[in-house]
Amino acid sequence: MSIITLITCKALEYLYAFNFMKLIPDESKQTELSLLSIQERFLPWISRTDFVSLLEAYLDALSEIQKKINLTGSSLRKDMLYHVQESLELFFLLDERYQEDSINLLDVGSGGGFPAIPLATALPSWRIVMTESTQKKAIFLNWIKQGLNLSNTLVYSGRVEDWIETKPAYRCDILTAKGVGKTLYLMNLARALLKPKGLLILWKNIAEVEGQLKSNSDFTLDKMHTTSLGKTVLSVRYSGKKARVR
Numbered sequence: 001m002s003i004i005t006l007i008t009c010k011a012l013e014y015l016y017a018f019n020f021m022k023l024i025p026d027e028s029k030q031t032e033l034s035l036l037s038i039q040e041r042f043l044p045w046i047s048r049t050d051f052v053s054l055l056e057a058y059l060d061a062l063s064e065i066q067k068k069i070n071l072t073g074s075s076l077r078k079d080m081l082y083h084v085q086e087s088l089e090l091f092f093l094l095d096e097r098y099q100e101d102s103i104n105l106l107d108v109g110s111g112g113g114f115p116a117i118p119l120a121t122a123l124p125s126w127r128i129v130m131t132e133s134t135q136k137k138a139i140f141l142n143w144i145k146q147g148l149n150l151s152n153t154l155v156y157s158g159r160v161e162d163w164i165e166t167k168p169a170y171r172c173d174i175l176t177a178k179g180v181g182k183t184l185y186l187m188n189l190a191r192a193l194l195k196p197k198g199l200l201i202l203w204k205n206i207a208e209v210e211g212q213l214k215s216n217s218d219f220t221l222d223k224m225h226t227t228s229l230g231k232t233v234l235s236v237r238y239s240g241k242k243a244r245v246r
Contacts, residue, residue, distance in 0.1 A: 035056065047123060089228070175194055175201070178203045197237060202234055213236070
């Protein structure tokens with residue numbers, strides 16, 4: 001039995017033991033005040049009345065499995081809340097029409113679910129594809145999708161390049177990448193995935209992105225926001241010109 005197969009089997013055993021299929025919030029536990037403050041901060045964008053309870057259940061599950069399998073780098077609740085907040089801060093880059101429209105979003109390397117799970121929970125009208133090449137992470141994402149009944153999501157277990165090859169006609173309005181990939185690599189993915197005028201949203205240092213914008217004229221910096229943690233999230237708009245060969 002290969003190492004990957006062994007890890008996958010162990011992950012499945014743990015997920016069954018945790019009973020994700022009946023994933024519900026612990027009503028006896030007081031909701032984290034900071035999670036409520038996150039909801040209040042982004043309230044114009046959150047259309048679900050059960051947003052807090054779903055996020056509580058998600059963070060509980062993530063915290064438990066993080067003790068067994070490394071998905072996010074930390075099992076501390078405060079660190080996970082930071083991830084939730086940073087995920088939703090992309091809303092500061094969007095105008096109001098994105099609140100009403102049925103947006104197609106693809107997330108590159110979804111890992112433990114940031115930013116895709118908080119976004120899918122906040123806006124059920126958005127159709128979100130989570131791509132994840134690490135099998136144990138993809139298994140976790142599928143269990144979260146089922147446990148929280150996130151019918152607006154799809155988990156693709158494989159490389160995003162394989163998704164492009166499998167779904168050559170697919171185009172999205174927003175492409176996100178949080179903590180994965182270099183800017184040039186993500187721009188090349190965006191050429192194959194974004195609709196004309198679509199947005200590539202990155203949680204990256206502005207200097208790195210601006211360096212690539214100089215030599216990739218089919219992308220322009222759209223908006224930039226400094227998060228409450230002092231980090232940068234920015235949107236880059238794709239013109240829709242023919243992809244260049246590099």
